[in-house]
Amino acid sequence: xxxxxxxxxxxxxxxxxxxxxxxxxxxxxxxxxxxxxxxxxxxxxxxxxxxxxxxxxxxxxxxxxxxxxxxxxxxxxxxxxxxxxxxxxxxxxxxxxxxxxxxxxxxxxxxxxxxxxxxxxxxxxxxxxxxxxxxxxxxxxxxxxxxxxxxxxxxxxxxxxxxxxxxxxxxxxxxxxxxxxxxxxxxxxxxxxxxxxxxxxxxxxxxxxxxxxxxxxxxxxxxxxxxxxxxxxxxxxxxxxxxxxxxxxxxxxxxxxxxxxxxx
Amino acid sequence: xxxxxxxxxxxxxxxxxxxxxxxxxxxxxxxxxxxxxxxxxxxxxxxxxxxxxxxxxxxxxxxxxxxxxxxxxxxxxxxxxxxxxxxxxxxxxxxxxxxxxxxxxxxxxxxxxxxxxxxxxxxxxxxxxxxxxxxxxxxxxxxxxxxxxxxxxxxxxxxxxxxxxxxxxxxxxxxxxxxxxxxxxxxxxxxxxxxxxxxxxxxxxxxxxxxxxxxxxxxxxxxxxxxxxxxxxxxxxxxxxxxxxxxxxxxxxxxxxxxxxxxx
Numbered sequence: 001x002x003x004x005x006x007x008x009x010x011x012x013x014x015x016x017x018x019x020x021x022x023x024x025x026x027x028x029x030x031x032x033x034x035x036x037x038x039x040x041x042x043x044x045x046x047x048x049x050x051x052x053x054x055x056x057x058x059x060x061x062x063x064x065x066x067x068x069x070x071x072x073x074x075x076x077x078x079x080x081x082x083x084x085x086x087x088x089x090x091x092x093x094x095x096x097x098x099x100x101x102x103x104x105x106x107x108x109x110x111x112x113x114x115x116x117x118x119x120x121x122x123x124x125x126x127x128x129x130x131x132x133x134x135x136x137x138x139x140x141x142x143x144x145x146x147x148x149x150x151x152x153x154x155x156x157x158x159x160x161x162x163x164x165x166x167x168x169x170x171x172x173x174x175x176x177x178x179x180x181x182x183x184x185x186x187x188x189x190x191x192x193x194x195x196x197x198x199x200x201x202x203x204x205x206x207x208x209x210x211x212x213x214x215x216x217x218x219x220x221x222x223x224x225x226x227x228x229x230x231x232x233x234x235x236x237x238x239x240x241x242x243x244x245x246x247x248x249x250x251x252x253x254x255x256x257x258x259x260x261x262x263x264x
Numbered sequence: 265x266x267x268x269x270x271x272x273x274x275x276x277x278x279x280x281x282x283x284x285x286x287x288x289x290x291x292x293x294x295x296x297x298x299x300x301x302x303x304x305x306x307x308x309x310x311x312x313x314x315x316x317x318x319x320x321x322x323x324x325x326x327x328x329x330x331x332x333x334x335x336x337x338x339x340x341x342x343x344x345x346x347x348x349x350x351x352x353x354x355x356x357x358x359x360x361x362x363x364x365x366x367x368x369x370x371x372x373x374x375x376x377x378x379x380x381x382x383x384x385x386x387x388x389x390x391x392x393x394x395x396x397x398x399x400x401x402x403x404x405x406x407x408x409x410x411x412x413x414x415x416x417x418x419x420x421x422x423x424x425x426x427x428x429x430x431x432x433x434x435x436x437x438x439x440x441x442x443x444x445x446x447x448x449x450x451x452x453x454x455x456x457x458x459x460x461x462x463x464x465x466x467x468x469x470x471x472x473x474x475x476x477x478x479x480x481x482x483x484x485x486x487x488x489x490x491x492x493x494x495x496x497x498x499x500x501x502x503x504x505x506x507x508x509x510x511x512x513x514x515x516x517x518x519x520x521x522x523x524x525x526x527x528x
Contacts, residue, residue: 065518065521066518068517068521069511069513069514069517069518070498070511070514072517073496073511073513073514095498096498131521132517132520132521132524133520133521133523133524133525134517134520136520136524138520138523146415147411147412147414147415147418148411148412148415150411150415151410151412151414151415152512154411155512157496157513158513158516161513161516161517161520163516163520201523202519202523225523226519226520226522226523228515228516228519232337232421234334234359234360242519242522242523243519244515244516244518244519244522246510246512246515247333247334247337248416248419248510249333249337249421249422249425250333250334250337251492251508251510252422252425252427252492252508253332253333253336253396253398253425254329254330254333254508255466255490255492255506255507255508256396256397256398256400256402256425256426256427256490257329257332257395257396257397258490258506258508259397259402259465259466259489259490259506260396260397260400261397
């Protein structure tokens with residue numbers, strides 16, 4: 001057991017809830033057409049307004065969404081290399097996906113480009129960044145200060161994307177006070193107050209599977225909205241809590257399957 | 265640069281190639297029907313023989329394959345808990361997938377069970393283990409002895425599945441000789457001979473993206489068959505080399521997207 005079960009004992013200050021945001025940003029496609037990307041629902045929807053009337057409302061599939069981080073990565077590298085414009089054909093060659101796939105994906109968001117001119121790299125990078133929510137700041141804690149927890153804490157790249165590493169917790173007293181990027185490992189008993197006082201929205205779980213389900217339930221109770229789960233177990237949390245699983249064993253087994261199925 | 269480009273200088277002993285294996289195991293469904301799972305091709309195929317004649321040959325989709333590790337994980341837990349039989353309905357409730365999905369998935373491999381009796385947990389666990397290639401032993405090295413490399417090296421569970429941790433390499437001289445689970449960190453210059461002399465088939469890349477593409481190409485040249493890639497870059501390797509990417513940033517961005525799209 002990591003924590004006491006006494007959920008009602010709260011000695012820390014309660015924070016005001018942040019204002020609710022429904023419509024998050026607007027795309028100006030041309031002087032007549034606007035796309036509004038609504039993030040209030042689980043699936044991204046794009047509305048087209050012409051003269052104040054909604055002409056179209058479509059949902060973006062999770063398949064498209066799962067491809068966005070890769071586009072974002074390639075565009076970031078192009079941007080760093082000083083590339084200003086790129087055609088879907090050039091991007092296709094670079095990323096080894098069809099140009100048609102790229103155009104279809106981007107058409108979900110109004111196309112992002114002008115026929116014959118290619119895409120403006122900086123603009124496209126910035127728009128995908130907004131769609132992924134990377135224009136916002138997230139406050140992140142890590143539960144479990146073992147090798148993996150420390151590796152993630154040290155991965156500076158996350159900070160560049162707006163994921164601020166605020167705290168790290170462990171149940172092992174030998175680790176209390178140990179500094180990881182100037183942040184001290186704290187005992188699990190501090191978790192509840194810390195989450196509430198620092199508006200923590202994302203928890204990274206790098207603890208063994210035996211404690212993970214229980215800790216996840218408590219994190220939700222304390223107000224966490226998303227869990228990046230490295231524990232090798234499926235968590236049991238309400239539907240409005242976002243969970244992204246990184247089951248490393250499953251990934252290695254897939255590799256093993258493909259390795260064995262490819263024996264010649 | 266991690267290594268010299270001189271691919272031709274090989275001072276280490278060459279090993280004989282292992283015999284080629286095409287048909288890997290047989291399923292006895294009943295006294296008349298056998299399923300042969302062939303692993304020679306990239307996609308798993310099941311052949312049904314009745315009286316020596318192939319009646320059916322079907323390919324197993326990657327979607328089914330990607331669900332197998334999760335079945336394997338749940339069955340392993342049931343086995344550890346001493347459960348001998350489970351119905352598709354009970355498994356459905358436990359895993360939160362439909363019983364119909366479970367039956368469809370298992371039917372790809374001949375069903376694994378008898379109507380009305382449920383599945384034999386031990387048998388099902390063992391069969392899925394074979395399909396995933398976990399009945400074999402793999403020899404694995406880690407390139408990059410930073411926090412993530414050390415975390416993976418220390419993850420004992422992989423050994424239980426037949427993934428033997430044989431060596432760890434880094435380009436930082438300060439780490440040479442440091443012991444991780446009794447295995448010393450070696451310089452990158454030792455890589456070629458080590459891979460060849462120890463029949464290494466899987467390399468885990470936990471180095472920064474700048475060196476990863478180059479190192480991957482060399483690993484393939486040395487004889488590596490599969491790469492578990494944690495470097496945040498797409499590798500450029502031949503089609504017969506299996507790559508499983510764990511792009512942690514992409515995973516965090518997906519979490520961020522879902523968190524923001526769920527704002528109320």
